[in-house]
Amino acid sequence: xxxxxxxxxxxxxxxxxxxxxxxxxxxxxxxxxxxxxxxxxxxxxxxxxxxxxxxxxxxxxxxxxxxxxxxxxxxxxxxxxxxxxxxxxxxxxxxxxxxxxxxxxxxxxxxxxxxxxxxxxxxxxxxxxxxxxxxxxxxxxxxxxxxxxxxxxxxxxxxxxxxxxxxxxxxxxxxxxxxxxxxxxxxxxxxxxxxxxxxxxxxxxxxxxxxxxxxxxxxxxxxxxxxxxxxxxxxxxxxxxxxxxxxxxxxxxxxxxxxxxxxxxxxxxxxxxxxxxxxxxxxxxxxxxxxxxxxxxxxxxxxxxxxxxxxxxxxxxxxxxxxx
Amino acid sequence: xxxxxxxxxxxxxxxxxxxxxxxxxxxxxxxxxxxxxxxxxxxxxxxxxxxxxxxxxxxxxxxxxxxxxxxxxxxxxxxxxxxxxxxxxxxxxxxxxxxxxxxxxxxxxxxxxxxxxxxxxxxxxxxxxxxxxxxxxxxxxxxxxxxxxxxxxxxxxxxxxxxxxxxxxxxxxxxxxxxxxxxxxxxxxxxxxxxxxxxxxxxxxxxxxxxxxxxxxxxxxxxxxxxxxxxxxxxxxxxxxxxxxxxxxxxxxxxxxxxxxxxxxxxxxxxxxxxxxxxxxxxxxxxxxxxxxxxxxxxxxxxxxxxxxxxxxxxxxxxxxxxxxx
Numbered sequence: 001x002x003x004x005x006x007x008x009x010x011x012x013x014x015x016x017x018x019x020x021x022x023x024x025x026x027x028x029x030x031x032x033x034x035x036x037x038x039x040x041x042x043x044x045x046x047x048x049x050x051x052x053x054x055x056x057x058x059x060x061x062x063x064x065x066x067x068x069x070x071x072x073x074x075x076x077x078x079x080x081x082x083x084x085x086x087x088x089x090x091x092x093x094x095x096x097x098x099x100x101x102x103x104x105x106x107x108x109x110x111x112x113x114x115x116x117x118x119x120x121x122x123x124x125x126x127x128x129x130x131x132x133x134x135x136x137x138x139x140x141x142x143x144x145x146x147x148x149x150x151x152x153x154x155x156x157x158x159x160x161x162x163x164x165x166x167x168x169x170x171x172x173x174x175x176x177x178x179x180x181x182x183x184x185x186x187x188x189x190x191x192x193x194x195x196x197x198x199x200x201x202x203x204x205x206x207x208x209x210x211x212x213x214x215x216x217x218x219x220x221x222x223x224x225x226x227x228x229x230x231x232x233x234x235x236x237x238x239x240x241x242x243x244x245x246x247x248x249x250x251x252x253x254x255x256x257x258x259x260x261x262x263x264x265x266x267x268x269x270x271x272x273x274x275x276x277x278x279x280x281x282x283x284x285x286x287x288x289x290x291x292x293x294x295x296x297x298x299x300x301x302x303x304x305x306x307x308x309x310x311x312x313x314x315x316x317x318x319x320x321x322x323x324x
Numbered sequence: 325x326x327x328x329x330x331x332x333x334x335x336x337x338x339x340x341x342x343x344x345x346x347x348x349x350x351x352x353x354x355x356x357x358x359x360x361x362x363x364x365x366x367x368x369x370x371x372x373x374x375x376x377x378x379x380x381x382x383x384x385x386x387x388x389x390x391x392x393x394x395x396x397x398x399x400x401x402x403x404x405x406x407x408x409x410x411x412x413x414x415x416x417x418x419x420x421x422x423x424x425x426x427x428x429x430x431x432x433x434x435x436x437x438x439x440x441x442x443x444x445x446x447x448x449x450x451x452x453x454x455x456x457x458x459x460x461x462x463x464x465x466x467x468x469x470x471x472x473x474x475x476x477x478x479x480x481x482x483x484x485x486x487x488x489x490x491x492x493x494x495x496x497x498x499x500x501x502x503x504x505x506x507x508x509x510x511x512x513x514x515x516x517x518x519x520x521x522x523x524x525x526x527x528x529x530x531x532x533x534x535x536x537x538x539x540x541x542x543x544x545x546x547x548x549x550x551x552x553x554x555x556x557x558x559x560x561x562x563x564x565x566x567x568x569x570x571x572x573x574x575x576x577x578x579x580x581x582x583x584x585x586x587x588x589x590x591x592x593x594x595x596x597x598x599x600x601x602x603x604x605x606x607x608x609x610x611x612x613x614x615x616x617x618x619x620x621x622x623x624x625x626x627x628x629x630x631x632x633x634x635x636x637x638x639x640x641x642x643x644x645x646x647x648x649x650x
């Protein structure tokens with residue numbers, strides 16, 4: 001009998017379709033263009049940050065500072081705008097700050113040989129602290145409308161918000177890089193066995209440094225999207241985003257132990273969480289239920305594959321016993 | 325003499341203790357009020373909650389796991405204790421309920437991690453959200469006010485014995501007991517073996533799954549009762565209580581020499597780490613540095629602590645270099 005292989009990332013796609021169908025039945029407000037636009041806008045930053053985080057977790061590292069990096073680049077944008085720097089330059093500064101955040105994490109992990117979990121808990125506090133140093137307690141408002149409108153308006157003649165462009169571009173880049181290039185293969189190889197990867201000539205340290213830098217840069221991009229969306233930069237923005245991003249990556253079938261995962265699984269997972277949030281909100285279910293649901297889904301995403309694996313192993317064990 | 329020095333340096337808590345000493349002395353010279361009795365009292369008061377929770381966290385981190393759910397659990401039980409006493413339940417009943425909640429969360433985490441072998445980061449991240457969600461649902465916008473806090477807890481939170489707040493004494497005793505266990509009692513010592521080499525400890529006959537389960541159970545119980553300390557400390561609780569506390573607890577552990585990589589560290593080390601973080605926060609205030617710098621300084625400190633630790637491990641135990649660096 002041919003065994004149908006079950007992967008969590010296939011499951012999530014089924015799940016996404018199911019939720020969408022159920023959602024359109026339970027509430028008339030769900031399945032229309034304006035709500036769809038709202039959902040995309042809502043998950044924009046998470047999509048952008050989940051893409052590099054997928055690489056990072058597959059390679060066996062983690063970045064808990066991503067929410068703070070987002071906020072720091074947003075704060076840098078606000079700070080430089082407040083000091084009269086032209087707005088396009090502020091955007092470049094914000095991107096550079098994001099990149100720097102990632103590079104610092106990467107250097108600490110690869111050059112100093114520190115654990116990424118511990119390092120990024122440190123930089124989580126450090127970057128957040130720098131947001132307060134830069135902005136004090138005052139958020140920066142009154143940014144030029146021509147820019148911030150990009151955060152709230154849709155692309156002309158469509159219902160899609162502008163962030164869709166970024167999601168499509170970076171999603172495509174991330175997808176092809178992870179699954180069809182050498183860099184992607186390296187990422188998996190490093191995640192499966194660091195030492196073997198090193199001995200087969202993969203520049204592990206440089207690869208990880210690059211992945212951390214990309215994560216920081218994407219946090220910078222997400223920071224700009226975030227700033228435009230709320231038309232303000234505040235020092236306490238995006239608190240707790242790191243856990244949401246990591247959760248959606250794991251929910252998308254990426255193994256926290258590294259070496260396993262697909263980009264489309266992650267993208268579908270982020271979308272799925274956005275859809276669930278939208279359905280729950282539209283049916284007037286409280287935000288607390290959403291927390292419980294997210295937590296439960298996260299558990300299921302690791303528990304179900306494990307249960308299948310365990311039952312398979314047992315079967316294998318039994319069959320090998322009967323042979324001997 | 326040289327050997328003695330080497331041994332002394334290899335005690336992981338020494339550099340942290342030294343740093344704590346320097347902070348206290350430097351700040352004390354700059355601002356004599358800082359080293360007064362009330363200054364010390366502030367530091368002890370500020371550290372009590374984190375020190376309490378760090379006991380369970382030390383167990384868990386030592387065996388190369390992590391427990392992110394402690395903040396949610398402690399906040400939840402803080403609220404429950406307050407609410408129950410507002411409904412005229414006795415303190416003992418409320419504490420038992422708090423312990424029960426902690427045990428349930430700990431048992432769930434422990435079961436999933438130990439017996440289903442799921443990654444602890446994922447499991448406890450999920451339970452962080454689930455507990456917080458249930459907590460929010462029960463609490464809503466409701467607040468436990470000062471007059472609803474059980475009288476005994478309120479007293480413990482406000483009064484001191486010889487200038488040392490009672491809640492710090494409780495935390496300290498807990499840490500002493502835990503340190504004794506991790507030093508001299510076999511099941512707790514096994515955690516070190518499990519953290520430094522999981523497959524070897526399995527082969528050596530340590531019941532890894534059972535130990536893991538009970539370590540998480542202990543962490544749950546400690547955070548359940550930690551809610552009482554949290555309530556005593558802040559004299560109030562609402563649905564935001566304990567939010568983000570887990571990262572502070574982990575930071576205290578890591579600064580105090582409980583390595584994320586597992587296998588090393590002590591509960592009293594975590595206490596010193598917590599004291600160091602808290603005294604720096606307070607010292608910045610005493611030195612007139614803007615409060616906005618506090619978080620950034622704490623983050624820098626955390627990074628320097630793990631860098632220093634890494635450096636010392638490489639220097640003091642040259643054999644470690646043979647390990648492949650990644």
